[in-house]
Amino acid sequence: MNHMKSDSSIAIRVSDLTKKYCKLTAVDHISFEVRKGEIFGFLGPNGAGKTTTVRILTGVSEADEGEAFVMGHETGTLKAKQVTGVVPETANAYTDLSGWKNMNLMGEIYGVPRNVIKDRSEKLLRKVNLYSRKDEPARTYSKGMKQRLILAMALISDPEILFLDEPTVGLDVQSSRMIRNFFQELNSDGKTIFLTTHQMDEANQLCGRIAIINKGVIVKIDAPEKIKTVIRGMHSVEVKFGRLANHHFLNSISEVKSVKKIGDRYRLYTENPGKTVVSLAKYVSVRNIEIEFLNVLSPSLEDAFVALIGGEK
């Protein structure tokens, strides 16, 4: 703990954290650190332990073993809660209250002075495009609007750390993009962001580092680009033919490790995309088949994620 307090560059420190529900170990002795000013992604399949970890870090649940600190304060304490803002997966504003009153309520609970609440509420609601509907009950808001409202509510106390649990799930493209841009702005203002998500693109685009959790255990922590090197060499060639190709032939190309049919395209997984393309060219020229589309893809974060958590379902 003393070490934590002396290390001013660390925003979150988790050490040997464990949480059990009866016989199920939801979080199993995980340890990691998040640096101040970082956007840290927390990825995992359903039931991996992401939300349990966030709940412990935000003081909603208690750990059975281990310890966690937020800005040097033990999680669950008033001081730790005071410096954090939380955006849970389910928008949980008070739907009977207007957007404005929800902002006021959260401001008062966090002990923000009244004049600051007023100024900050106006600024934040304008920022998330809700100011014109601030006096309407939150139950009349769309899902995207509710999600933007709880983001604004989480920022009313100007927290140092923001915990975001699947913040863009189920939102339309515009709302998702708006929220992501806002996260980047907040991060450039120095806020530390802890983001749990299923969406690989979102994690790839936003996060400086990512932790991948599976079955309660962290399997990898690193920058997205470095995580992708887990499956270094495993490229893919995506191809669409003018007419149906011989699946057997595609499998017989020596460089191809596996073939997957995705809609009207084939994805060929290979360590040598160049040679694979040459083999394909030979195949189509002999049979006079037209290639309508061909694309060579580098390993994606999603590929690395699937590889790390032990394959597809």
Add this chain to the structure above:
Amino acid sequence: MMSDISIVCQQAKRAWIIARKDIRIYYSKGPVVIFGILFPVFLFLSFAVGRNLSFEFLIPGLLGMVLFFTATSISPAVAPWEAQARTLERLMSSPLKSYTIILGDIIASFVYGVLISIIPVLAGLGLDIKIYHPGVLVLGIILAGFCFSSLGSIFSAAPSSMPSTIMMISAMVKFPVVFISGIFIPLTQLPEWGKIISYISPLSYFTDIARHCFQGQGYFSFKIDLVVLSVFSVLFMVLAVKLHQRTMPKRI
């Protein structure tokens, strides 16, 4: 560094914020207010109509019924409602102690119960009934309001997010209590075993205070009524906080 006293003051202020939120969301609805008044009144009338009873006897009983039913009507459902709406999770991640959230719910229920209980008092005054000890009546209403609100909060400590389950538990306790607390039958007319049971009901002591104040006589002394009500209030509040602290994480 915040001292323990300043933390308690800060949390007391935030409990009031929670109470204001509860009043605005759960108590300020027309049907809730009307139900709070009409239900005990009709229940009481079903007993009183056709019997030759004086208003001096009826008003203390009505006051006890109204305060008991209103102070325990909404508070049992607040925790399951908030758990269902996931707003409880929001409160738990905010800089609030768990006792602050529970105390806020109790305060809202107390305010609602006390405000509604003014109606039977005014009805008594309108019927030219003399209040012998107005100060004691006010103190009794305040104490009983806290006591019944805390009792209501205990009902909701069961780790269920279904308001209907909680309301059923609440009704199973509340209705028998009404019949053994000297509301319909004065404690003096109860059989010995009935008297013994009535001693464990906090409503008996408040009804007794009300009888002292409206009829000029009661079963226990004022001192006993006020002390026992105070003890019940503290006991129920501590129990409500302890039980909720245990069950609150299970609601999430």
